[in-house]
Amino acid sequence: MSSSSFESWQSPLSARYASKEMSNLFSNATRFGTWRQLWLNLAIAEKELGLDIPDEAIEQMRNNLTLDDAQMKLAAEEEKKRRHDVMAHVHTFGVVAPAAAGFIHLGATSCYVTDNADLIFLRRGLDLLLPKLALVIHRLAAFARRYRDLPTLGFTHMQPAQLTTVGKRATLWIQELLWDLRNLKRARDDLGFRGVKGTTGTQASFLQLFDGDHDKVEALDERVTALFGFPYAMPVTGQTYSRKVDIDVLNPLASFSASALKMATDIRLLCHLKEIEEPFEKDQIGSSAMAYKRNPMRSERVCGLARWLGNCVSSARETAGAQWMERTLDDSANRRLSIPEAFLTTDVILTILQNISEGLVVYPAIISRRIAGELPFMATENVIMAMVRAGGDRQECHERIRVLSHQAARVVKEEGGENDLIERIRGDNYFNPIADRLDELLDPKSFIGRAPQQVDSFLEKWVKPALEPYQATINSAQKAELSV
Known part of the structure; x- marks a missing residue:
């Protein structure tokens, strides 16, 4: 690592947490390489529809899609001089593809490359996230199956309530993540391409290129869209695609943040109760002062990142509403932050959740002890019913148990003793x-109702079908390794 990396601020998302794949997706290398692919495909489509673009121009563009350090430096120098990033890269591309210099960006506006590239990145980003989310669901499903019938105290109002099972509680997390999987898939499949629309969306420049032939302009739009594998081109745009598309993509990410926050908070509470423990590495230190501590730092990190992620959509929403007429430029700086960081944050959270779900430790003895402290009170209704069946009077039985329950509660609350109701x-x-x-x-186990059967049915009828498209990724997945 160069010394300069210690002398300037770096985003912890890319420098500390996120995967190489997601970091690379939003890198300058990917961005500018995608611009070149957009220029190449535009030229290919224009040539197919009759414009006189030499084969040599196409070949030189195709052979120079990747930028090296010298080209990146030249582009930076050109941008400093021209104050326009797209034109700086048009010039730089023309230097290495001189036969194409006169045809690069022909008829296009800057948003042809910037907006279409962003849509490509949104789709690729979702393609990276979906299998990761499916893998987390798969790991949690294995956990739910393993502990499908292990009784544990349920909590309402964070007070002991009717029993559930450890596995049944996990299905509550999984169900929300299944909804997130559905929402991300919907957003991914609904994405269209901005396509070839021109400066204010009227396609006037392309109509001139094709001598007023409207059919060829429409064909150009469709052909470039098809070259990038999008199902459709947006029928109308201004200079940019509507920024509501960004809301449609960031909303499911923000919704996922709520699922992650709820799950991680539950785990933190269960760690406090010592019923469940996060993975804890051999040399991991929980506290610099208290050597015995085993802090749930993974879940705490999820909670912190999830709060950040949940707010990213606010920027997209405000940006979409603030666009004037066919476009303004106040969206640019905001989107350079909000979109990549939303994806990087989601990526980080999924990696942490995978790591947690692969190493959760359950302590049945602690769970059993806590049940023993509360179950006598919960069992009183069963005792009353059994006495009635044996010939007893319900009201008299209820009164005797009421008195004994208060006596036992006094021992627990005032004397710090064990719950001795059953002995009484x-x-x-x-x-x-x-x-x-x-x-x-x-x-x-007589107090957990249908919890085990609910787990079995849920995993078979809901989880299994949802994960089928991602089975190859699940089968080949390695255990998640966390950064610092």
Whole structure:
């Protein structure tokens, strides 16, 4: 690492957290190389439709799609002089493809390359995110299946409630992630191309190139769109594509942030209860002062990043509403930040969630102890019903249990003792008719309802079909490795 990297600020998303693939997607190398591909395909389509563009020009463009350091330096110098990034790269491309210099960008406006490139990046970004999200769902599904029938305290209002299972709780996380998978796929499949529209979207320059032939202009738009594999070109645009498209893409990313935040928060709370623990590496340090600590730093990082991600869509929404007429340039600087950082942040969160889901540790003994402290109170209704079936009077039984419950609660809350309600019931001769059934009535698995069956049905009917398109990626995936 050069010394200069320590002397200027770097985004932690690209320098510290994000994958090489996502960082590369939004790099200058990819951006300017994509511009050149756009110019090449425009020239190819224009030549096919009758413009006199030499074969040599096409070949020189095709052979120089990648920029080297010298070209990047020349482009930077040209941009400083011309104050226009697109024209700087038109000039630089013409230097290495001199036969094409007069045909590069023919009839186009800057947004032909900038906007179409952005749409390509949005699609590629979603293509990177979708299998990663599917992999996280797959890992969590394995966790849910493993613990499908392990009873645990449910919580409402963060107070002990009816039992659920560890696996059933995980399905709540998975279901939200399935919705995110659906939303990202919808956004990806709905993306269109800006296409070849000209300066204010009227295609006037291309109509001149083709001597007023409207059919050829339409064919040009369709052909360039097809060369990039988009299902359609937007029927109308201004100079730019509508910035509402950015909202449509960033909204599902922001929605995913809520799923990630909820899941990571649940895990942090469960780590506090010592029922579940994050992966913890052999040499990992939890605290510089308290050597015993095992802080849930992965989930904490997810929560921090998710809050940031959830707010990215606000920039897209405000930018879309602030565009004047056919376009203004106040969108440019904002989008250079909000779009790449939304994708990089999502990418980072998915990597962390994969790492967490691959190494979650469950402590059944701790869970069982906590159940034992609360279950006697929850079991009182079962005790009452058993007594009624044995011939007892419901109201009298209810009153006896009420008194004993308050006595047991006083021991727990005021004396710090264990919940001894069942021992008190055993010691009351009134309950002798069901004394031999008390252990059965207190079996935690009799309090989890259909939780195991719900897990099985959910994984089979919902998760399995959703993951089928990503099975090859899942089968070849390696365990997630985190950066610092």
